[in-house]
Amino acid sequence: MWNIFKNDNEWNEKTVVGFIAFVVMVLFAATDLITGYTGKDLVINETIYDSFTWVVIGCFGIAGVEKFAGK
DSSP states (O other), rough: GGGGGGOOSSSSHHHHHHHHHHHHEEHHHHHHHHHHHHHOOOOOOOHHHHHHHHHHHHHHHHHHHHHOOOO
């Protein structure tokens, strides 16, 4: 498991972080839908949600550029 922190590994850390941030965004959306159906309002700070959006865009964007442009 600790091999992910080495310089030469099979994992792309940016993709892993981007995927985790995307999962958090999906959980926010699902929780918002569930609380909306129950009649309660889920208050999520817009800055926090936007930060997760930028993390996803940044991580997947950098990983995509590295894949096609080389290292």
